[in-house]
Amino acid sequence: MIQKIITSREMILATAIVILVCCIAYVFPGFIAPANLADAFNDTSPLIILALGQMIVILTRCIDLSVAANLALTGMIVAMINTQFPTLPVPILIVIAILAGTVMGAINGLLTWKLDIPPIVVTLGTMTIYRGLIFLLSEGQWINAHEMSDSFKAFPRHEILHLPVLSWIAIGVTLLFIVMVSRTPLGRSFYAVGGNPGAAVYAGIDVGRTQFMAFTLCGALAGLTGYLWVARYAVAYVDIAGGFELDVVAACVIGGISIAGGIGTVIGTVLGAIFLGVIKNALPVVGISPFAQLAISGAAIIIAVAFNAKSSRQKGRLILKPQELKG
Amino acid sequence: MSNQHTHATSLPDHLNPRWYRIISSWEFMLLIVAIAIFIVNSFASPYFLDPWNLSDATFNFTEKALIAFAMALLIISGEIDLSVASIIALVSTAIGYAAQFGVSVPMLVLIGLAVGILCGAFNGLLVTMMGLPSIVVTIGTMSLFRGISYIVLGDKAFTSYPAELAYFGQGYVWWVITFELTLFAAAAVVFYVLLHKTSFGRAVTIIGNNSTGALYSGINVSRIKFILFLLTGLMSAIAAICLTSRLGSTRPSIAFGWELEVVTIVVLGGVNILGGSGTIIGVVIASFILGMVTFGFGLLNVPGIVMSIFVGLLLISVIALPRIWMKFSGTSH
Numbered sequence: 001m002i003q004k005i006i007t008s009r010e011m012i013l014a015t016a017i018v019i020l021v022c023c024i025a026y027v028f029p030g031f032i033a034p035a036n037l038a039d040a041f042n043d044t045s046p047l048i049i050l051a052l053g054q055m056i057v058i059l060t061r062c063i064d065l066s067v068a069a070n071l072a073l074t075g076m077i078v079a080m081i082n083t084q085f086p087t088l089p090v091p092i093l094i095v096i097a098i099l100a101g102t103v104m105g106a107i108n109g110l111l112t113w114k115l116d117i118p119p120i121v122v123t124l125g126t127m128t129i130y131r132g133l134i135f136l137l138s139e140g141q142w143i144n145a146h147e148m149s150d151s152f153k154a155f156p157r158h159e160i161l162h163l164p165v166l167s168w169i170a171i172g173v174t175l176l177f178i179v180m181v182s183r184t185p186l187g188r189s190f191y192a193v194g195g196n197p198g199a200a201v202y203a204g205i206d207v208g209r210t211q212f213m214a215f216t217l218c219g220a221l222a223g224l225t226g227y228l229w230v231a232r233y234a235v236a237y238v239d240i241a242g243g244f245e246l247d248v249v250a251a252c253v254i255g256g257i258s259i260a261g262g263i264g265t266v267i268g269t270v271l272g273a274i275f276l277g278v279i280k281n282a283l284p285v286v287g288i289s290p291f292a293q294l295a296i297s298g299a300a301i302i303i304a305v306a307f308n309a310k311s312s313r314q315k316g317r318l319i320l321k322p323q324e325l326k327g
Numbered sequence: 328m329s330n331q332h333t334h335a336t337s338l339p340d341h342l343n344p345r346w347y348r349i350i351s352s353w354e355f356m357l358l359i360v361a362i363a364i365f366i367v368n369s370f371a372s373p374y375f376l377d378p379w380n381l382s383d384a385t386f387n388f389t390e391k392a393l394i395a396f397a398m399a400l401l402i403i404s405g406e407i408d409l410s411v412a413s414i415i416a417l418v419s420t421a422i423g424y425a426a427q428f429g430v431s432v433p434m435l436v437l438i439g440l441a442v443g444i445l446c447g448a449f450n451g452l453l454v455t456m457m458g459l460p461s462i463v464v465t466i467g468t469m470s471l472f473r474g475i476s477y478i479v480l481g482d483k484a485f486t487s488y489p490a491e492l493a494y495f496g497q498g499y500v501w502w503v504i505t506f507e508l509t510l511f512a513a514a515a516v517v518f519y520v521l522l523h524k525t526s527f528g529r530a531v532t533i534i535g536n537n538s539t540g541a542l543y544s545g546i547n548v549s550r551i552k553f554i555l556f557l558l559t560g561l562m563s564a565i566a567a568i569c570l571t572s573r574l575g576s577t578r579p580s581i582a583f584g585w586e587l588e589v590v591t592i593v594v595l596g597g598v599n600i601l602g603g604s605g606t607i608i609g610v611v612i613a614s615f616i617l618g619m620v621t622f623g624f625g626l627l628n629v630p631g632i633v634m635s636i637f638v639g640l641l642l643i644s645v646i647a648l649p650r651i652w653m654k655f656s657g658t659s660h
Contacts, residue, residue: 063462111643115650120407120462121600124587125639132636140630238632246470249463259463291481291579295474301467305459 009256013271017278024282031285038163044277045170046071046225050244051251051273052177052266053218058252059190060211061197061261062119066108067222068244069130072236074100074226076134079143079152079236086149093152097227098220104130105219109212119211127245134238145234156232166228173221177266190214194261243294250297251276253304276300353597357612364619372626382503386573387625388592388618389507390566391585392610395592396518397562399610401555402593403522405535405602406454406461408556411563412585413472414446416577418567420476423485423577432491439571440564446472447560454556455549469586476579485577496573507569511614514562519607531555535602584635591642592617600646617641 005011025032050067057064074097082093104126111122145153156166181187192200193210200207230236255272257264279296283289342348349355368375375381394411401408421442422435430438446468453464498506522528534541534548542548571577596613598605617638624634 065466111647115647117643117646117650118600121590121594121646122643124409124590125643128584128587128635128639132632132639135630135632136636243470246466249466253463259460289478289481291477292474294470294477298467298469298471298474302453302464302471305463305467306453306457309457309459 010265010267010271013255013268013275017271017275020275020278020282024278024285028285031282038167040277040281041170041274042164042167043281044274045166046229047244047247047251047277048170048270048273049173049221049225049228050248051255051269052173053221054248054252055177055255055257055264055266055269056181056190056214057119057211057218058249058257058259059194059261059264060207060214061194062112062211062214063123063249063259064105064108064119064215064218065123065245065249066104066127066130067218067248068241069127069134070101070104070219070222071226071229071244072238072240072242073104073130073134073137074223075230075240076138076143076236076238078227079148079230080137082149082152083143083147086152090151090155094224094227097223099223101223101226102216102220105216105222106212108219109215112215113208113212116208119215131238138236138238140238143230143236148231148234153231153234156228166232169224169228174266174270181266186210186213191262194263196262246294246301247276247297250301250304253301253308256308258308259305272304354606354609354612357595357597357609357616361612361616361619364616364623368619368623368626371623374626375623378503382505382508384618384622385505385508385511387621388614389505389511390569390573391588391592391617392511392614393514393566393569394559394562394585394589395596395610395614396514396607397555397559398589399593399596399598399605399607400518400522400528400531401559402590402598402600403535403602403605404531404552404555405538406552406555407465407590408447408450408461408559409465409586409590410446410450410468410472411559411589412582413469413476414443414560414563415567415570415582415585416476416579417446417472418442418564419571419577419581420479420485420579422568422571423488424479426485426488426492432489435489435492436495436568439568440561443560443562443564443567444557445560446563447557448553450560451553451556455553473579480577480579486575488571488575492572493575494572496569496571507573510565510569515607515611522607527551527554532603535599535604587635587642588617588638591638591645594642595645 021032030036050071054064054067077100078093078097081088081096108119108122108126111117111126112119156164156169158165160168179187181190189200189205189210192203192205193207197207200210229241233240251273252264252269253259253272254275255264255268255270257269257272276297279300280293283293283296343351398408398411418439422439425435425438450461450465450468453459453468454461495506500506500509522531530541530546530551533544533546534551538548567582570582574581592613593605593610594600595616596605596609596611598609620637621634624637
């Protein structure tokens with residue numbers, strides 16, 4: 001039992017993060033100041049939220065490459081609404097953002113479910129379509145900080161118990177996901193569909209519908225993040241969060257989500273996102289050019305996938321996984 | 328990826344006549360679409376039918392089509408390579424870097440081809456030796472290869488190349504026939520023969536239909552897949568050399584988003600995205616169509632990002648329409 005906890009993916013990852021932070025702190029003690037760590041966590045919050053959405057999609061053997069474009073489009077939509085109607089309260093804007101994201105996610109899901117198109121093709125297509133729509137909507141214009149209302153920008157930065165709302169939302173989504181994934185029929189069906197679609201059908205689970213739900217939830221979270229992102233950085237334009245979908249996939253894969261579906265945990269995903277977040281925050285501190293970020297994400301994906309394949313091969317022939325035997 | 332496709336088609340007791348099969352083929356339909364677009368374009372703009380304009384228009388697809396040929400084989404075998412555009416960026420960066428030291432043009436070309444093949448080998452090794460899914464591997468290398476390009480270049484650009492390098496992207500073989508168009512035609516013939524007339528091509532198709540079956544019939548599945556990744560790397564390098572020569576500069580963002588257009592050409596050309604079937608003729612016509620449509624949009628002053636919406640829609644609808652058709656015509660259960 002203890003051995004299993006120590007050798008678990010989450011434990012290894014947590015240890016790696018602690019060692020990484022210690023190494024950085026050894027050279028730059030300022031890095032582990034609580035305020036700086038809180039900042040680093042806040043920076044990573046959008047990645048955590050998106051990675052959780054991506055996690056359930058990957059669990060069902062799909063992939064969503066359109067999350068960053070979804071985020072950028074909803075961000076632009078709420079920013080434009082805010083400039084037109086500055087008096088509209090923030091909660092309504094958040095609802096609009098979530099709705100817009102949900103619709104975009106549902107489009108991905110419907111194409112996958114009803115027409116049986118491979119998700120990689122669907123989301124590669126919608127990725128460019130959503131990005132292109134931002135250009136059509138904004139005519140290539142930027143929406144800058146002075147055009148947004150103060151309450152619009154203030155919400156994600158508002159501090160409760162020394163942590164910004166953005167961080168609290170990430171924590172909240174994480175807790176919700178822990179409950180959803182382990183305690184609800186929908187959450188369990190994500191694992192069932194990914195683990196063995198054939199068996200899932202015989203267990204009365206609609207595989208396509210479950211994948212649709214995963215895409216829709218993922219889209220809703222991307223929409224929510226769209227508002228938070230634009231409000232936090234106080235700018236909206238065509239290319240915001242460009243290439244961020246790769247970071248999101250990287251976070252999931254590092255967190256131990258098997259790309260073949262059915263394997264992975266919420267905690268693992270969050271730790272994967274934090275691992276990437278620590279690296280990204282440490283780069284400027286250690287003096288590495290920010291241009292190296294893209295290569296690091298890429299290398300991280302490859303190493304993590306190779307690592308996943310190796311660890312899953314060891315448990316190859318087990319018909320029932322130990323936790324299933326117990327549960 | 329997607330998992331439940333139950334094609335329960337009953338076996339016919341006779342084949343349709345040959346002319347009927349040709350007319351009802353995907354390639355024939357593409358040809359009609361291509362001719363229709365050609366006619367519409369020539370009415371829409373008086374400048375379209377000018378031979379020099381048409382020659383310029385070919386640049387819209389020749390480089391992408393070179394990659395699409397190799398990608399078609401890869402997709403037919405059941406794999407995919409999303410890193411092709413990033414290979415272009417890395418190859419172009421390598422050429423630009425070497426050109427700074429006054430390396431001769433033949434050496435530059437060799438360096439470019441070598442980098443492309445190395446990238447392909449890296450993808451191929453990860454997929455075949457380690458048994459990793461090609462989608463994730465190439466999503467990873469997609470950001471790794473372009474990331475290296477960013478590390479080398481940052482926000483700068485290479486702009487000084489030997490004058491002779493310009494021939495690959497700007498040279499003419501005869502009258503309005505560009506070097507790139509010649510290369511495209513040659514590659515089309517080579518890949519046609521490779522896919523349709525050699526045992527290698529048969530093996531590629533068989534692997535895409537049933538890779539376990541292929542393995543048991545004595546086909547070295549991983550070696551063939553590895554060769555296909557090498558081939559894709561090589562063709563991306565050739566495209567990169569042409570593109571670098573045509574633009575005369577290298578930025579890390581070069582050829583950004585091309586993987587989408589390459590995959591779109593392949594799928595539009597009738598290659599089954601799940602693997603197992605496809606023709607080179609289809610890919611050739613599809614690249615003509617995409618090239619002419621983007622050229623037509625260009626004449627109408629449509630910005631590039633709006634064209635990318637069109638490409639995205641095209642990619643999805645080309646796959647979706649036949650499936651919707653099947654659903655409503657009731658040929659599938």
